[in-house]
Amino acid sequence: xxxxxxxAQMRKGILxxxxxxxxxxxxxxxxxxxxxxxxxKMIVVEGTLYPLLARLRSAKFxxxxxxESKVGPPRKYYIITDEGKAFLSELTTxxxxxxxxxxxxxxxxxxxx
Amino acid sequence: xxxxxxxxxxAQHFYFDQAAKTKLEIYFDEIKKHFTDEVLCQEIMxxxxxxxxxxxxxxxxxxxxxxxIKNIEDIIEVMGEPNAYKIDEEEDKTEKTKQxxxxxxxxxxPDDRFFGGVASGVAHxxxxxxxxxxxxxxxxxxxxxxxxxILYIALWVFVPLAKTTxxxxxxxxxxxxxxxxxxxxxEEFQNVTENIKNADYKKAKRKMKSKTSIFFHQLADxxxxxxxxxxxxxxxxxxxxxxxxxxxxLVFMFSIGMHEVFDVALGAPYWPPIDIMHMGISIWNxxxxxxxxxxxxxTYIFILGRWLITSQFIGSIGTHLLFLGVWxxxxxxxxxxxxxxxxxxxxxx
Numbered sequence: 338x339x340x341x342x343x344x345a346q347m348r349k350g351i352l353x354x355x356x357x358x359x360x361x362x363x364x365x366x367x368x369x370x371x372x373x374x375x376x377x378k379m380i381v382v383e384g385t386l387y388p389l390l391a392r393l394r395s396a397k398f399x400x401x402x403x404x405e406s407k408v409g410p411p412r413k414y415y416i417i418t419d420e421g422k423a424f425l426s427e428l429t430t431x432x433x434x435x436x437x438x439x440x441x442x443x444x445x446x447x448x449x450x
Numbered sequence: 451x452x453x454x455x456x457x458x459x460x461a462q463h464f465y466f467d468q469a470a471k472t473k474l475e476i477y478f479d480e481i482k483k484h485f486t487d488e489v490l491c492q493e494i495m496x497x498x499x500x501x502x503x504x505x506x507x508x509x510x511x512x513x514x515x516x517x518x519i520k521n522i523e524d525i526i527e528v529m530g531e532p533n534a535y536k537i538d539e540e541e542d543k544t545e546k547t548k549q550x551x552x553x554x555x556x557x558x559x560p561d562d563r564f565f566g567g568v569a570s571g572v573a574h575x576x577x578x579x580x581x582x583x584x585x586x587x588x589x590x591x592x593x594x595x596x597x598x599x600i601l602y603i604a605l606w607v608f609v610p611l612a613k614t615t616x617x618x619x620x621x622x623x624x625x626x627x628x629x630x631x632x633x634x635x636x637e638e639f640q641n642v643t644e645n646i647k648n649a650d651y652k653k654a655k656r657k658m659k660s661k662t663s664i665f666f667h668q669l670a671d672x673x674x675x676x677x678x679x680x681x682x683x684x685x686x687x688x689x690x691x692x693x694x695x696x697x698x699x700l701v702f703m704f705s706i707g708m709h710e711v712f713d714v715a716l717g718a719p720y721w722p723p724i725d726i727m728h729m730g731i732s733i734w735n736x737x738x739x740x741x742x743x744x745x746x747x748x749t750y751i752f753i754l755g756r757w758l759i760t761s762q763f764i765g766s767i768g769t770h771l772l773f774l775g776v777w778x779x780x781x782x783x784x785x786x787x788x789x790x791x792x793x794x795x796x797x798x799x
Binding site: 367368387388 | 460487493529
């Protein structure tokens with residue numbers, strides 16, 4: 338088992354939470370979302386993002402609108418829906434619980450050793 | 451010197467090196483393989499195309515610049531290898547939908563059988579309870595004076611036993627109903643029209659090149675395609691005709707059988723009013739013989755039609771020989787009986 342592989346798996350699980358969080362305050366188009374994720378080192382390659390976006394869209398957590406751009410072709414802006422917001426808040430709770438649980442476990446084990 | 455081609459990515463125009471274009475095509479195809487959902491796939495590819503177009507714009511300094519294979523390799527590095535697009539959960543789903551997509555097939559069920567597992571297989575196929583199917587079989591067999599036993603044996607011989615897990619899954623797969631069949635035909639039709647579209651595109655290319663050899667290649671491809679399509683239509687006609695004929699034969703057998711049962715039980719005279727004794731055979735047996743002579747070729751028309759549609763031929767050489775033998779025997783017997791009948795007729799007058 339490779340470390341990188343396991344790390345990638347860990348990140349993958351919480352990518353949806355991250356994408357929804359990025360879009361929570363304002364609409365963004367794919368490249369902007371990618372920049373955020375890359376800055377945070379959440380994704381290594383961009384390919385991972387698009388299927389997730391499409392899946393969130395088909396689950397009606399995201400919607401999109403096209404807008405003309407001054408510099409290039411029309412851009413596809415992703416917007417979070419109300420259902421998406423509800424989903425995000427549940428995911429956030431889930432993430433906090435998980436974080437706490439993991440911390441608790443790793444801390445007690447660390448203290449023992 | 452390299453040839454350049456025009457490429458349209460997300461409604462933007464690019465000049466591509468031929469090799470670069472091929473590389474990108476392969477990349478797209480590889481990505482698409484991960485998604486079975488048509489709509490989802492379309493959406494993803496739109497986004498991916500848009501992003502690649504954007505990246506290519508960043509890389510090119512002026513619009514006339516040709517995209518090389520190096521550019522594409524850089525793009526793939528940024529975007530990730532095709533399997534980066536894979537969603538783990540999606541993968542499981544893909545497999546499930548694939549299995550779901552396969553239409554239910556008629557198999558004999560080895561796990562729940564009384565004789566050959568035909569009844570249980572039929573029950574799975576039509577989504578009925580096995581006990582009812584068995585009861586119906588029994589009633590049909592009784593009322594048709596054993597006529598349906600022939601059908602049972604035919605099914606026993608022709609319908610394969612579900613041996614593997616996949617086959618067992620297919621036995622209980624997605625129900626076969628009108629909308630499913632329609633879907634299958636539509637898919638098939640879509641394939642054909644797409645091929646025709648491609649052929650048209652190739653034809654357009656041929657005009658530019660104006661090379662006769664290529665023209666004839668495309669023409670041959672096109673004719674072959676039409677030919678295959680025509681064969682499929684012939685297959686459908688065969689299957690429908692043979693099914694209707696076989697159905698009529700079964701109904702006929704059934705009604706004659708009923709007639710015999712009730713008439714004999716009531717002690718009524720034989721029908722039709724021909725002196726059966728001259729033939730030395732009951733009318734039921736004679737009818738059965740005639741029906742057998744018609745039913746066997748009809749069965750083969752059905753199998754042939756099915757073969758034209760699905761390119762799968764059912765039955766082993768042994769069964770084919772057996773059926774051929776039975777058929778020849780029936781014809782011989784019928785000829786002999788006819789001869790006897792005419793003789794008896796002449797003697798009567």
